[in-house]
Amino acid sequence: MDYVATLQQHQLKATPQRIEIVDLLYKHGHINVDDLYKFLQTKFPSLSLATIYKNINTMCERHFLTELKIPSMKNVYELTKKEHSHVVCSQCNAIIDITLDTSKIIEEAKSISHYKLDKSSIIFNGFCPQCTVE
Amino acid sequence: MDYVATLQQHQLKATPQRIEIVDLLYKHGHINVDDLYKFLQTKFPSLSLATIYKNINTMCERHFLTELKIPSMKNVYELTKKEHSHVVCSQCNAIIDITLDTSKIIEEAKSISHYKLDKSSIIFNGFCPQCTVE
DNA sequence: CTAAATGCAAAGCATTTGCAAATAT
DNA sequence: ATATTTGCAAATGCTTTGCATTTAG
Numbered sequence: 164m165d166y167v168a169t170l171q172q173h174q175l176k177a178t179p180q181r182i183e184i185v186d187l188l189y190k191h192g193h194i195n196v197d198d199l200y201k202f203l204q205t206k207f208p209s210l211s212l213a214t215i216y217k218n219i220n221t222m223c224e225r226h227f228l229t230e231l232k233i234p235s236m237k238n239v240y241e242l243t244k245k246e247h248s249h250v251v252c253s254q255c256n257a258i259i260d261i262t263l264d265t266s267k268i269i270e271e272a273k274s275i276s277h278y279k280l281d282k283s284s285i286i287f288n289g290f291c292p293q294c295t296v297e
Numbered sequence: 298m299d300y301v302a303t304l305q306q307h308q309l310k311a312t313p314q315r316i317e318i319v320d321l322l323y324k325h326g327h328i329n330v331d332d333l334y335k336f337l338q339t340k341f342p343s344l345s346l347a348t349i350y351k352n353i354n355t356m357c358e359r360h361f362l363t364e365l366k367i368p369s370m371k372n373v374y375e376l377t378k379k380e381h382s383h384v385v386c387s388q389c390n391a392i393i394d395i396t397l398d399t400s401k402i403i404e405e406a407k408s409i410s411h412y413k414l415d416k417s418s419i420i421f422n423g424f425c426p427q428c429t430v431e
Numbered sequence: 432c433t434a435a436a437t438g439c440a441a442a443g444c445a446t447t448t449g450c451a452a453a454t455a456t
Numbered sequence: 457a458t459a460t461t462t463g464c465a466a467a468t469g470c471t472t473t474g475c476a477t478t479t480a481g
Contacts, residue, residue, distance in 0.1 A: 176435060176480050196470090211438045216471060218436090232366035234418055250410040261409045268402050272421050275395045276384040280423035284368055287406050289414035310455050310460060330445085345463045350446060352461090 173227040180207060181218055185242070193231065193239040193258045233258070233286055248285040254294035307361040314341060315352055319376070327365065327373040327392045367392070367420055382419040388428035 166185045167177040175181060180203065187194060187202050194202075196215060203210050219240060222228040229243045233251055239258065247260045265283060273280050300319045301311040309315060314337065321328060321336050328336075330349060337344050353374060356362040363377045367385055373392065381394045399417055407414050 171481095178436060178480070180437075209438065212470090213439080213472075214437055220472090221436095230368070232368060234364070234366060248406065250406060250412050250414070252412065259410060259412075261406060263402055263405050263409070265402070268397055268399070268419070269421070271397050272382065272384060272395060275397070276393060276421070277426050278384050278386065278393075278421070278423045279429050280384070280421045282422040284418075284420045284422070285402070286418045287403070287410070287412070287414045288416040288418070289412045292411050295413050305456095312455070312461065314462075343463065346445090347447075347464080348462055354447090 170227075173222070173225040175222065175225065175227065180210060180214060181222075183207070184215075184218060184222075188228070188240065188242050192260070193241050195237040195239045197237070199240075231258075234288070246283070248287070250287045250289065252291035252294055253288050254290055257291050259291075304361075307356070307359040309356065309359065309361065314344060314348060315356075317341070318349075318352060318356075322362070322374065322376050326394070327375050329371040329373045331371070333374075365392075368422070380417070382421070384421045384423065386425035386428055387422050388424055391425050393425075 166182045166189075170177045170181055170185065183203055183206055184199065187199060191198075196212075196219065199219075200210070200212055200215055203215065219228065223230055223240070226243050228240045231239045231241060231249065233239065233249070236251070236256065241260075244260070245262075246265075247262045248265075250259050250261055251257070263285070265285070269280060269283060272278075272283075300316045300323075304311045304315055304319065317337055317340055318333065321333060325332075330346075330353065333353075334344070334346055334349055337349065353362065357364055357374070360377050362374045365373045365375060365383065367373065367383070370385070370390065375394075378394075379396075380399075381396045382399075384393050384395055385391070397419070399419070403414060403417060406412075406417075
């Protein structure tokens with residue numbers, strides 16, 4: 164995965180800070196601002212929170228990142244991918260992506276609401292396999 | 298609808314401010330903090346934002362209210378009802394409740410994720426009939 | 432070389448807290 | 457009568473902004 168090229172495709176200069184943000188998101192999947200800051204600080208001791216916020220904001224504007232609002236959790240960010248849903252563990256806060264066949268439920272929503280729908284956000288809560296065992 | 302009794306069932310004293318909050322939510326369905334404040338101020342000129350926040354927080358803790366996190370919108374609150382989904386107009390921000398048959402999609406999510414699921418939050422975005430026309 | 436990004440400090444909002452006075456039960 | 461709630465002011469926390477310096481392309 165060539166982070167430099169990916170950033171440039173979105174008109175974002177490939178600074179070391181940004182490359183590290185992308186790397187973290189690529190490896191962790193979903194991260195909130197504070198954790199991003201903690202991780203990045205180890206690599207860039209002079210890093211400022213303002214830089215994180217500025218980057219997150221421009222990256223979201225360019226649709227390079229997507230902001231995820233999960234009930235009773237801080238917002239997390241992920242690299243923008245094709246539409247998918249999320250499953251969240253209420254115990255350990257693990258978040259995973261799943262791809263569902265949403266066509267039926269979208270049709271149902273359309274016919275009930277009479278809205279012209281173009282996007283859906285589906286989040287499930289429960290317990291992951293590890294947390295279910297213990 | 299007896300707001301006093303409903304509040305008391307949730308161990309909440311029926312103050313005039315709270316009664317009005319419930320009334321507003323009952324009539325509007327979904328409201329954010331600022332709008333609540335604006336509406337309530339006309340009736341209680343001395344009302345403090347702190348009171349709104351305190352009430353929203355305790356009401357949510359007692360599951361009398363539910364907080365709704367909608368992408369690119371301020372959080373809104375609604376009276377807690379049986380599980381349902383939301384449809385949001387990206388133009389005028391109208392929010393409506395719809396009840397869908399979610400059993401199939403929940404089963405699908407369970408079998409893909411191997412999580413034990415107990416809750417789902419489904420939000421659709423699009424354009425309401427009025428905004429589609431114009 | 433130039434436009435964009437970084438880091439710092441200050442500013443701006445949003446939300447919470449502490450406390451005295453008022454109020455619901 | 458008592459515990460809870462209100463409203464105010466202050467405090468806290470989160471996010472944004474302005475600006476001088478640095479850096480990517």
